[in-house]
Amino acid sequence: MEHQQQTLRRALWKIILRNDMPTRVLGNELSRDNFSTQEQAFARELVSGSIRWKIALDCIAKAHAKGRIRNEVAQQAIRLGLYQLLCMHSVADHAAINETIEAAKQELGNEIKFVNAVLRAVSRSMTKPTDKLPPSHVFKAFEVGFVKSVFADSRTDPALALSQQFSFPVFLVKRWIAEVGEEQCLARMTALNQHAQLWRRMNSCKGIAAEVCQKLEMQPGESIAGLEGFSEGEWAIQDITSWQTAMMSKVKPGDKVLDLCAAPGGKAFALYEASIGKAEVHACDINASRLETMKIEGERLGHDINYHHISEDGSDVPLGEYDLVLCDVPCSNSGVFNKRAEARHRFSKKYLHEIETLQNIFRKKILSKAVGENTRVLYSTCSLEPEENTMMAARIAKDFSKTILEEKTFEPTVENAGGYSALIG
Numbered sequence: 001m002e003h004q005q006q007t008l009r010r011a012l013w014k015i016i017l018r019n020d021m022p023t024r025v026l027g028n029e030l031s032r033d034n035f036s037t038q039e040q041a042f043a044r045e046l047v048s049g050s051i052r053w054k055i056a057l058d059c060i061a062k063a064h065a066k067g068r069i070r071n072e073v074a075q076q077a078i079r080l081g082l083y084q085l086l087c088m089h090s091v092a093d094h095a096a097i098n099e100t101i102e103a104a105k106q107e108l109g110n111e112i113k114f115v116n117a118v119l120r121a122v123s124r125s126m127t128k129p130t131d132k133l134p135p136s137h138v139f140k141a142f143e144v145g146f147v148k149s150v151f152a153d154s155r156t157d158p159a160l161a162l163s164q165q166f167s168f169p170v171f172l173v174k175r176w177i178a179e180v181g182e183e184q185c186l187a188r189m190t191a192l193n194q195h196a197q198l199w200r201r202m203n204s205c206k207g208i209a210a211e212v213c214q215k216l217e218m219q220p221g222e223s224i225a226g227l228e229g230f231s232e233g234e235w236a237i238q239d240i241t242s243w244q245t246a247m248m249s250k251v252k253p254g255d256k257v258l259d260l261c262a263a264p265g266g267k268a269f270a271l272y273e274a275s276i277g278k279a280e281v282h283a284c285d286i287n288a289s290r291l292e293t294m295k296i297e298g299e300r301l302g303h304d305i306n307y308h309h310i311s312e313d314g315s316d317v318p319l320g321e322y323d324l325v326l327c328d329v330p331c332s333n334s335g336v337f338n339k340r341a342e343a344r345h346r347f348s349k350k351y352l353h354e355i356e357t358l359q360n361i362f363r364k365k366i367l368s369k370a371v372g373e374n375t376r377v378l379y380s381t382c383s384l385e386p387e388e389n390t391m392m393a394a395r396i397a398k399d400f401s402k403t404i405l406e407e408k409t410f411e412p413t414v415e416n417a418g419g420y421s422a423l424i425g
Contacts, residue, residue: 008039009080009103012047016076017107021342023048038221042090050083051341052193055167056139056151057082063150064121067114074111077104081119086126086144093123122146140165141193162186166193172334172347179386184411188384191412192337192344201238201270203301205277208234213243215415233301238266241335241382241410245421246270246326248406249378253278255323258370260314260362262307263290265297267326267380272303282318284308314366324378325370329359331381331388335410335418356387363396371400376425382417384409389420397424 015029016022026047030040050057061069061078069075077100084096097119105112130138130145136153138145154161159177163170166189176185198216202208216237218224229235246267251257253275259268262283272281281303285291288309298305310316332355333343371377379396381388389409397404405423412418 006099006102008035008043009099011035012043013077013080013103013107016047016080017073023051023341036221037223041220045088046080046083048341049087050079052338052344053083053087053141053167054079054345055169056141056164057086057167059164060086060122060139060146060150061118063146063148064125065114065118066121069118070114071111073104073107074115077101077108077111077115078118080104081115082122085119085123086139087142097123136161158182162189166190168192168337168344169347171349172344176384188412188418191414192335192418194338194414196239196336196338196417197415199238199240199243200235201243201266201273202235203233204273205302206232206234213238213240231300236266236269236297236301238270239417240415241417241419242266243270244408244410245328245378245380245419247274248408248421248423249324249326249376250423251275251279251324255279256320257281257324257326258318258320258322259283259326259328260317260366260370261285261328261330262326263287263294265294267328268294268305269298269301269303271324271326272305277304280306282306282308282320284310284317286310286312314362314369317366317369319369321372322370322375324376325367326378326380327362327367328380329362329388329392331355331359331383332385333382334384335412335420336382338412339417352385352387356392359388359392360395363392363399367396368399375400376405376423377402378421378423380419380421382419384412384418384420389422393420393422393424396422400424 011033015026019025026044030043057079060082081096081100084091085093101112101116108115125146125148127145127147130143133145136149136151151164152160159174160170163173168189176188200214200216202210202212224230251271251274257271257279262268263285268281268283272279283305291307291309295307308318332347332352333340337344377396379393383389393404393407402424405425407422410419
């Protein structure tokens, strides 16, 4: 067992070093190496957690390091060790330190002693109870206290203190406080640091008499593919926010529907099922691999959908008289940071401007090819930012001389994802 754990940690270390977004490749890499379902769950928690909490972990490391952390390899190793030490109660303290060092020793070289010293200094600094410690001494999310200050003082710089405690970019924390107030900002960050609730959408085309969207509770070691009814296509995984967005369209049998950013397919499949399989659905995507995966999922569900791999400029979008055009556009993902561990650390003023520019290009060059006089547009993102949401929906309405019939911002909670939807017609 100990040897297998070390093999797993070594595999994780290689994945992290070789990939800019390791969470996207983790599942395939681990499945190929024949790790068990439980080992893969441990791996996902360790990799995602160390990325999600890296701002906080880096603050804690810096406070305990004698000297500057000199390179990214050492920083990554410290993050992995600290996440196990502070946040994973199933891992013994000595294992968090020793096995991290062992897994990373080839790449660390002369930095081994430094990384080991930082991890052991943090371990010695940990203290309980935390209720009488100053706020800057406590990692509140995991109720871990330290004998020294590790975070900014909330009295002198509240935004920086929140940024470090909750591991969000300070630029985003300041934005949210200005837009929705500190209380709502705290609620967002709290929700987006918790595991997302799994939901399943029952396939109404199979004639199943049940509530369409249901919470899915899984036991440790279970796989989705092994659950009852999955291989028969009786249900599919879909967040309830995504499903509610699809239902905003009020699709009906006989409608001709175009989904311009379809993969992985949740909304297109939900629309098809809501029409009892009697809508003509065209699913487009620029990513051939993701579209092929969507096609396989559609076949599992038994859906008769038309799939189109299109170019980035949209020159080959299938033309026609559409009743509904769905565009779930690329966005900053700020409403689903709990699902996209790396995304929060990309968020900046420059990145937000780049995303907004991309959405404007989509609006002008691709959406314009598909929207007719009587077409309804269902616009959605998994973002919480006005530039990507209300402002963009207003531009679309103006472009096509239409009206926003309904719109909703979904605040992230422990049960649903954050995002935005607007029905324009």
